[in-house]
Amino acid sequence: MSRAAAPLRPKLRLGIDVGGTNTDAVLMDGDKVLAWHKVATGLHITDAIVAAAGAVMEQGNAVPNQVFAVMLGTTQFTNAVIERRRLNKVAVLRLAAPATTAVPPMSDWPEDLREVVDGGHYLLRGGLEFNGREISALDEAEILAAAREIRELGFDAVAITSVFSPLDANMEHRAEAIARQELPNAAITLSHRIGRIGLLERENAAILNAALSSLAARVLDAFTQAIDDLGLTAPLYISQNDGTLMTAAHAVRYPVLTFASGPTNSMRGAAVLSGLNDALVADIGGTTTDIGLLLDGFPREAAMTVEVGGVRTNFRMPDLLTLGLGGGSLVRDGGKHIGPDSVGFELEQRALVFGGDSLTMSDIAVSAGQMDLGDPANVARLDSVQATLARAAEMIEAALERVRPSATTLPVILVGGGAPVLSGNSISGGKIVRPGHGQVANAIGASIAMVGGECDRIFSLDGVSRKEAVAAAKDEAKTQAVEAGAEAASIRIVEMDEIPLSYLPGNATRLRVKVVGDLQGTGLEIGA
Amino acid sequence: MIKIGLEDLDDIALGATFLGTGGGGDPYIASLMTRRAIAENGPVTMLSLDEIDDDVLVFACGNMGAPTVAIEKIMGADQPPAAVLALEAHLGHQADLLMAFEAGGSNSMMPIYNAAMLGKPMVDADGMGRAFPEMQMVTFSVYGASSSPFALASEHGDTTILDISDDKRAEYLGRGIVIRMGARSAKASFPMDGKTAKRVAIPGTTSLCQSIGANLRQSRAENRDPFAALIDMLSGTHYGHAKILFNGKVTDLIRETRDGWAIGKVVITDQQDASLEVEFQNEFLVARQDGKLRTIVPDLICILDSEMAQPITTERLRYGQRVTVMAVSAPSIMRTEAALAIFGPVGFGLTEPFVPVENLP
Numbered sequence: 001m002s003r004a005a006a007p008l009r010p011k012l013r014l015g016i017d018v019g020g021t022n023t024d025a026v027l028m029d030g031d032k033v034l035a036w037h038k039v040a041t042g043l044h045i046t047d048a049i050v051a052a053a054g055a056v057m058e059q060g061n062a063v064p065n066q067v068f069a070v071m072l073g074t075t076q077f078t079n080a081v082i083e084r085r086r087l088n089k090v091a092v093l094r095l096a097a098p099a100t101t102a103v104p105p106m107s108d109w110p111e112d113l114r115e116v117v118d119g120g121h122y123l124l125r126g127g128l129e130f131n132g133r134e135i136s137a138l139d140e141a142e143i144l145a146a147a148r149e150i151r152e153l154g155f156d157a158v159a160i161t162s163v164f165s166p167l168d169a170n171m172e173h174r175a176e177a178i179a180r181q182e183l184p185n186a187a188i189t190l191s192h193r194i195g196r197i198g199l200l201e202r203e204n205a206a207i208l209n210a211a212l213s214s215l216a217a218r219v220l221d222a223f224t225q226a227i228d229d230l231g232l233t234a235p236l237y238i239s240q241n242d243g244t245l246m247t248a249a250h251a252v253r254y255p256v257l258t259f260a261s262g263p264t265n266s267m268r269g270a271a272v273l274s275g276l277n278d279a280l281v282a283d284i285g286g287t288t289t290d291i292g293l294l295l296d297g298f299p300r301e302a303a304m305t306v307e308v309g310g311v312r313t314n315f316r317m318p319d320l321l322t323l324g325l326g327g328g329s330l331v332r333d334g335g336k337h338i339g340p341d342s343v344g345f346e347l348e349q350r351a352l353v354f355g356g357d358s359l360t361m362s363d364i365a366v367s368a369g370q371m372d373l374g375d376p377a378n379v380a381r382l383d384s385v386q387a388t389l390a391r392a393a394e395m396i397e398a399a400l401e402r403v404r405p406s407a408t409t410l411p412v413i414l415v416g417g418g419a420p421v422l423s424g425n426s427i428s429g430g431k432i433v434r435p436g437h438g439q440v441a442n443a444i445g446a447s448i449a450m451v452g453g454e455c456d457r458i459f460s461l462d463g464v465s466r467k468e469a470v471a472a473a474k475d476e477a478k479t480q481a482v483e484a485g486a487e488a489a490s491i492r493i494v495e496m497d498e499i500p501l502s503y504l505p506g507n508a509t510r511l512r513v514k515v516v517g518d519l520q521g522t523g524l525e526i527g528a
Numbered sequence: 529m530i531k532i533g534l535e536d537l538d539d540i541a542l543g544a545t546f547l548g549t550g551g552g553g554d555p556y557i558a559s560l561m562t563r564r565a566i567a568e569n570g571p572v573t574m575l576s577l578d579e580i581d582d583d584v585l586v587f588a589c590g591n592m593g594a595p596t597v598a599i600e601k602i603m604g605a606d607q608p609p610a611a612v613l614a615l616e617a618h619l620g621h622q623a624d625l626l627m628a629f630e631a632g633g634s635n636s637m638m639p640i641y642n643a644a645m646l647g648k649p650m651v652d653a654d655g656m657g658r659a660f661p662e663m664q665m666v667t668f669s670v671y672g673a674s675s676s677p678f679a680l681a682s683e684h685g686d687t688t689i690l691d692i693s694d695d696k697r698a699e700y701l702g703r704g705i706v707i708r709m710g711a712r713s714a715k716a717s718f719p720m721d722g723k724t725a726k727r728v729a730i731p732g733t734t735s736l737c738q739s740i741g742a743n744l745r746q747s748r749a750e751n752r753d754p755f756a757a758l759i760d761m762l763s764g765t766h767y768g769h770a771k772i773l774f775n776g777k778v779t780d781l782i783r784e785t786r787d788g789w790a791i792g793k794v795v796i797t798d799q800q801d802a803s804l805e806v807e808f809q810n811e812f813l814v815a816r817q818d819g820k821l822r823t824i825v826p827d828l829i830c831i832l833d834s835e836m837a838q839p840i841t842t843e844r845l846r847y848g849q850r851v852t853v854m855a856v857s858a859p860s861i862m863r864t865e866a867a868l869a870i871f872g873p874v875g876f877g878l879t880e881p882f883v884p885v886e887n888l889p
Binding site: 096097098099100101102103104107108127129130133135136163164197198199200293300402458498510 | 557560561563564594596597599600601602603604605606607608683684685710711712783834835848850
């Protein structure tokens with residue numbers, strides 16, 4: 001053999017971001033970027049992944065068995081909901097009657113989405129009280145009759161929600177087993193698997209998940225096909241909204257968990273590229289700038305409920321401020337007005353540097369010598385270049401001020417393809433950090449994602465000390481993370497929240513603990 | 529007389545969150561219930577206190593339970609009317625009008641819901657003028673109307689009538705039943721005649737919720753300063769005085785459970801490193817700056833996010849949020865000696881005497 005023996009242990013990771021416009025791939029060794037490549041996503045996801053990932057394997061001189069794991073982030077499922085396309089009709093079983101009948105399922109959905117997804121609902125007996133007592137007993141005959149009707153109507157996606165199932169999921173499991181007798185092949189989503197306390201938000205998430213079931217099968221198939229075509233044998237992981245990973249097998253069943261993984265990945269990528277754990281991040285794209293806050297290497301989560309395609313959910317999502325300013329933003333009135341409209345995907349047709357007729361922020365940045373794009377001669381004699389740059393900096397600074405947590409200053413990490421539109425070394429009192437490979441922060445974020453676990457339950461402090469309850473919650477979250485593939489020794493708590501429940505006896509309190517750990521075998525530190 | 533239709537509900541819910549002063553429960557679910565009830569039964573007629581006769585029978589309705597249970601165990605459609613019907617059966621008289629006992633938070637919606645479900649009109653008034661944690665903390669009680677007899681209903685349609693001579697004991701005993709009903713009960717209470725209602729109720733609070741909500745919505749739509757517009761609007765009402773207390777970021781947040789209450793403290797710090805400390809017991813109770821009093825209960829303290837002027841409830845407070853704190857003077861009916869004895873500082877174990885917010889820095 002002419003080449004050296006393969007390393008004893010594969011240690012490279014392949015990070016892929018499948019966006020609506022571009023598919024990016026990076027090849028990583030620890031937190032070092034060995035190679036990156038960007039292609040248009042186009043209509044065939046498999047082809048795009050093979051092209052982007054194939055290119056980085058070649059550039060990095062890597063062979064498939066050196067790759068330890070493939071991590072993939074995607075907006076395919078979010079886009080399907082936003083565009084109301086490729087969704088299944090879902091029949092909803094809610095176990096709670098006679099409680100909850102005042103607000104039936106999908107009451108708060110936008111009409112157009114409801115028309116696409118609504119496959120009828122059944123308010124059935126069941127559900128639990130806050131203390132675990134049954135609201136009413138499960139009625140097997142009632143569930144069987146509903147399942148039979150669903151089968152006769154020809155629907156193959158079902159969402160099952162039971163009141164207080166995050167406390168005890170037994171009723172949802174039993175209802176699934178009964179419904180399976182009539183619907184052996186249906187895609188059935190149990191709400192406790194994907195949501196926390198908050199019936200409507202959890203039910204909404206379960207319905208959206210069921211609505212994505214056919215698309216999930218196709219898309220995950222395309223992903224695994226691409227991995228096969230590349231000759232890779234490493235396991236495939238998919239990124240979730242909270243910056244942690246799930247297996248491809250899990251993602252087929254829970255596609256809804258990929259929502260908002262894009263912004264999370266780019267913020268996590270910014271943390272690793274810059275080596276900073278506490279910082280502001282500005283991800284400047286073509287049309288918008290997303291500004292978020294990294295606390296301890298993870299994005300700060302939004303406290304309010306988050307809407308996806310107009311539907312309220314209680315997903316963990318980063319708290320972002322989105323500003324209508326990017327590389328494609330239109331510049332008017334000598335730079336006094338920038339955006340929020342943008343040439344978007346048509347930058348290469350419409351921007352002046354490409355011979356177009358629209359003055360964009362990218363033209364300004366090229367004219368100032370800050371960006372390398374198109375033909376600089378086209379923008380050699382622009383007016384008000386400095387005034388426009390100053391205005392852009394002012395807009396970004398105002399947004400940073402709103403996100404900055406306290407009077408202390410924080411560094412600002414710039415990532416995204418539009419990053420060069422912001423000049424200078426400091427902003428909002430903080431140092432500007434421009435890490436290398438910032439334009440593929442997204443794929444890098446996917447590649448360094450960790451494995452998480454969460455506990456969100458109501459504990460009674462009757463006869464149990466607060467300390468014991470907190471310890472139990474931590475154990476539950478850790479066990480979940482280990483089951484998801486985390487290395488036990490690397491697990492640490494990233495968030496803990498306690499909400500005391502007023503009016504309930506026994507000092508009940510709601511504890512939410514979130515932990516993360518390294519994927520077994522990577523030994524990668526957050527932000528290291 | 530006005531009509532409350534579907535288009536009014538979002539404004540009322542937003543205004544009720546403001547009057548909730550951090551508590552009272554998120555009106556979101558209650559507004560979805562009410563939306564469906566009005567869609568099926570048509571708009572609700574609302575009369576002002578001036579428009580009702582002295583001899584009509586009025587019930588105050590709402591829910592009793594734990595807000596954290598409310599987001600999970602939503603009510604049965606027939607549950608709130610069951611309480612009203614049970615109290616009518618007990619009294620042998622039908623209620624002519626329904627009224628809120630608490631205009632702040634989710635209870636703001638319940639008279640509208642019941643009115644739509646039962647085809648009755650409602651009165652534009654309540655007993656708290658904001659949100660308070662206990663059922664005796666109402667002007668009805670302060671001025672001699674009794675909560676009893678009152679009815680509680682579960683989602684099963686189970687009802688119970690309680691007849692208790694003291695409203696504080698009624699809160700205590702009623703709470704025990706509410707817990708066995710799964711910490712979510714519908715309630716019909718304070719049966720009173722129109723003449724009494726005119727004397728003991730705070731007028732115009734449901735329409736005030738609507739005005740506050742509409743004002744915030746319009747400011748957002750027209751890109752105006754929502755705080756200035758709201759202060760201006762409130763100055764023309766019986767609440768009168770409103771002002772911005774503080775502007776800054778949440779820099780500390782402490783919560784604990786004591787005797788079943790969500791008790792805590794939030795610290796907000798501005799660019800000059802000055803800090804405002806707001807204590808809460810379900811609702812915001814007192815705001816102090818450098819140990820000096822800025823606002824105290826029953827005057828209203830509202831914390832809103834500085835960006836959208838969205839009122840923030842205590843459970844949604846988060847470290848790092850950028851917030852604007854507003855203070856609003858309570859109407860005079862809530863500031864008499866008798867009223868302050870029940871829901872003034874002493875009602876919450878605070879040692880400072882009540883000082884009207886307009887007399888404080």
